[in-house]
Amino acid sequence: xxxxxxxxxxxxxxxxxGELDHHAARRxxxxxxxxxxxxxxxxxxxxxxxxxxMDSSGIALILKTYKRMKEVEGNxxxxxxxxxxMRVLDASGILRLxxxxxxxx
Amino acid sequence: MKVTxxxxxxxxxxxxxxxxxxxxxxxxAAQLDPTLxxxxxxxxxxxxxxxxxxxxxxxxxxxxxxxxxRLFEDRSIEISVKDWGRGIKDVEKAMEPLYTTGGxxxxxxxxxIMESFMDSxxxxxxxxxxxxxxxxxxxxxxxxx
Numbered sequence: 001x002x003x004x005x006x007x008x009x010x011x012x013x014x015x016x017x018g019e020l021d022h023h024a025a026r027r028x029x030x031x032x033x034x035x036x037x038x039x040x041x042x043x044x045x046x047x048x049x050x051x052x053x054m055d056s057s058g059i060a061l062i063l064k065t066y067k068r069m070k071e072v073e074g075n076x077x078x079x080x081x082x083x084x085x086m087r088v089l090d091a092s093g094i095l096r097l098x099x100x101x102x103x104x105x
Numbered sequence: 106m107k108v109t110x111x112x113x114x115x116x117x118x119x120x121x122x123x124x125x126x127x128x129x130x131x132x133x134a135a136q137l138d139p140t141l142x143x144x145x146x147x148x149x150x151x152x153x154x155x156x157x158x159x160x161x162x163x164x165x166x167x168x169x170x171x172x173x174x175r176l177f178e179d180r181s182i183e184i185s186v187k188d189w190g191r192g193i194k195d196v197e198k199a200m201e202p203l204y205t206t207g208g209x210x211x212x213x214x215x216x217x218i219m220e221s222f223m224d225s226x227x228x229x230x231x232x233x234x235x236x237x238x239x240x241x242x243x244x245x246x247x248x249x250x
Contacts, residue, residue, distance in 0.1 A: 022156040023120035026210065053127075053145075055152040059212035084145035091221050092214050093202075 017050030049080035162190025
């Protein structure tokens with residue numbers, strides 16, 4: 001799992017590449033929290049375009065990021081979600097809470 | 106029903122083995138020529154089952170996990186994930202959506218995902234003896250035009 005961030009004009013975009021499972025999630029979460037704490041963005045976007053696999057650990061990661069963004073009074077969205085992670089998110093009910101866009105949409 | 110092929114692997118409950126387990130099953134299942142979605146559903150379910158053993162069966166130490174996969178002549182795949190860890194006191198409760206004892210690192214969606222992505226899911230557990238998860242999915246035959 002590789003994580004890169006890009007901040008401009010209040011918007012923090014974080015690209016997650018590789019496989020997001022329990023093994024990868026803890027370090028990924030630390031990295032995301034560090035970036036949010038550094039920039040205190042109004043808006044955070046998780047970009048899943050390079051995500052090759054995700055299990056339910058990804059749901060917990062999105063929820064934790066969502067809570068962290070609420071604490072800094074910002075918003076979270078997730079974009080470019082490939083089909084396999086999308087099925088996991090669909091099954092979780094998280095779509096009612098957070099704005100999530102599929103890849104190509 | 107006749108078993109047409111099988112594998113059995115054992116590994117320690119280290120989180121690096123989550124990717125190994127799901128990718129081994131994906132390679133094995135490939136001989137049924139599954140769709141990307143079917144393959145994704147199987148990989149996700151294996152990842153959930155193995156993660157459960159790593160996180161919940163052996164919370165403070167490294168233990169053994171044994172995974173078996175069998176293919177049947179009706180094109181179904183059965184995967185069992187067995188550990189000899191702490192076990193689950195109340196299996197019914199553990200299978201409820203959002204229920205977790207893993208804190209906010211876990212979503213409580215492992216069993217519900219296995220249940221919805223596979224055709225069947227059986228969980229047998231005894232406190233301090235261990236847990237076995239057995240799941241099964243039939244791979245549809247593709248029509249070649």
